[in-house]
Amino acid sequence: MKYDLCIIGGFGHVGLPLSILFASKGIKVCAYDISKDTEKVLSEGKMPFIEFGAEKYFPQVLKDGNLHLSTSPDCISESRNVLITIGTPTDLHMSPEPVVEQLIEDYMKYFRDGQLIILRSTVYPGTTERLSRIFEKKSVKADVAFCPERIAQGYAIKELLELPHIISSTSEEGISRAKELFRVLNDDIIVLKPIEAELAKLFTNAWRYISFSTANQFFVIANDAGADFYKIYDAMAYKYPRIMGLPTPGFASGPCLFKDTVHLNAFSQHNFHVGNAAILINEGMPTYVVDRLKLKHDLRNKRVGILGMAFKANIDDKRDSLSYKLFKLLEFEAKEVYCSDPYIKGEGFVSPEELLRKSDIIIVGTPHREYANLKIDSSKDLVDVWNLYGKGCVL
Ligand SMILES: NC(=O)c1ccc[n+]([C@@H]2O[C@H](COP(=O)([O-])OP(=O)(O)OC[C@H]3O[C@@H](n4cnc5c(N)ncnc54)[C@H](O)[C@@H]3O)[C@@H](O)[C@H]2O)c1
Incomplete structure (x- = not known):
């Protein structure tokens, strides 16, 4: 050969x-x-x-x-x-x-x-x-x-x-x-055995997806109560190792976690209840953010910028990224939507500086390391579900 x-x-x-x-x-x-x-x-x-x-x-x-x-x-x-x-x-x-x-x-x-x-x-x-x-x-x-x-x-x-x-x-x-x-x-x-290995792979990804959804649901519960989830998280995790398995919230997506949870759901005759709930919670995050913004603003008069379009930080893969779902929702609701990403070339994408200058509301879509030192004018509404800027997030 x-x-x-x-x-x-x-x-x-x-x-x-x-x-x-x-x-x-x-x-x-x-x-x-x-x-x-x-x-x-x-x-x-x-x-x-x-x-x-x-x-x-x-x-x-x-x-x-x-x-x-x-x-x-x-x-x-x-x-x-x-x-x-x-x-x-x-x-x-x-x-x-x-x-x-x-x-x-x-x-x-x-x-x-x-x-x-x-x-x-x-x-x-x-x-x-x-x-x-x-x-x-x-x-x-x-x-x-x-x-x-x-x-x-x-x-x-x-x-x-x-x-x-x-x-x-x-x-x-x-x-x-x-x-x-x-x-x-x-x-x-x-x-x-093959069946064990096949399930091991699906369980691994479904577990990660479910754990992200748990963090996202906690975020929503805290936010609905007017509380900052990150303050609660820090208190829970402080010198308390048993909470270390809980990730922090964010737009959990990408080509594998969602898809593999769907595979496992199909294999379990659509009885994978925790997986189904995780899909609804994670996929619902962009809608939740937009709905909360609508309570505060008349979005028809607002320009919104999304910082980061990749499905996760510091990479150039946009497959199944929830930033695009967010973009579609905002395109329908807002006066103008701007997108930026240092790793992805997209039609109409602008530089982060232009996005910050032109937008009334700024949403961190993906917490790329390039954004960590951006200076965001305090008069703008910053939506930072990932807590990239360490200031927490209440919507
Ligand atoms: N991306 C990850 O990090 C990751 C991690 C673990 C597992 N997986 C799994 O690995 C698999 C591949 O994922 P990926 O992200 O590499 O996908 P991908 O789309 O990046 O790569 C698939 C490649 O297959 C090629 N291809 C498609 N049909 C072909 C054909 N008939 N003959 C030859 N080549 C063909 C495509 O051109 C593409 O280059 C998926 O099942 C995914 O769930 C992915």
Whole structure:
């Protein structure tokens, strides 16, 4: 085989850091993806998105020839192991799209006997066993594994080397081959059955999403009572370690937490009550903010600025960001809405200085570090649910 590893979806947020790190460990990697635009950026030695620490490895692995970039699926047939990292969205009915199954069907002619096929995308529970059956039916003698990705976006280069890797497979051979592969990143490995590993991934993200929703609901309860949640939080957390698991409020969103909570809800026959409540609370935060502003202001006469459009601080990913939901609501209600983000180019985006000058109301959409030292005129109404400025938040 020409390559040790083919990564399908290899130009994405999960696939690219994995491709780079495996290649940096001397593994011959082919990153395969359908995005020709991203291939162009990568082949110029540039990263298509923020991935902290990638610059340390990326130019070198391209130069060494350990990382090959491809937009042709032929490389799948030329690889000993194949790792799948494509996106796994849900549909409008909150059901998982069977994209991984579709991909396997589409690329069936490229798979070979003796390959290890590793799912790294977050999948609907039971998918690993199902894929194993699909390969059997098509008489491809491949081992199928599910080894979930657990990095925080933007921090994969660091975390892939530090976090233990969960390994599962439908065969003993698959377990030992997946171990052999992931050991080069970190030899702290946990072996589970596929259903356990699939649920472990969904539970992890749903738990984080629920904990953010708890903080958000506490914020709303405190705010409705005219109290500053942050003052209460500081008192609760002061020298009291049992409260440390409670995050602080904010616009909890992004491409994974919400989607994985929806996956788990679909798997539990829509009986995942805590998850459902978390969705309503987190997704309701922009509406809550706008409703509270409407009690204080006639928004039809107000210019509102949103500082930060990415889904979380210090990165350039706008996927499923609640700042955009906020923008849509305000576009309907306010006289003018301005957006700014140091990492995202958007039509009509303005500099933070222009936004501060022109807006009557300023909302921190994303607490990017660049905003920490902005001087905000005290005559303006500042909405800082994240408490970036440390002054608390009462709406
Ligand atoms: N982003 C994260 O931090 C993160 C963390 C843990 C798990 N995950 C999970 O990992 C998976 C991937 O997420 P992501 O954020 O990397 O998505 P992404 O959209 O950034 O990357 C997916 C890549 O797959 C490519 N692709 C799509 N269809 C393809 C096909 N048929 N053949 C080849 N390439 C194809 C796309 O062009 C894209 O580059 C999802 O299941 C997600 O839930 C993501």
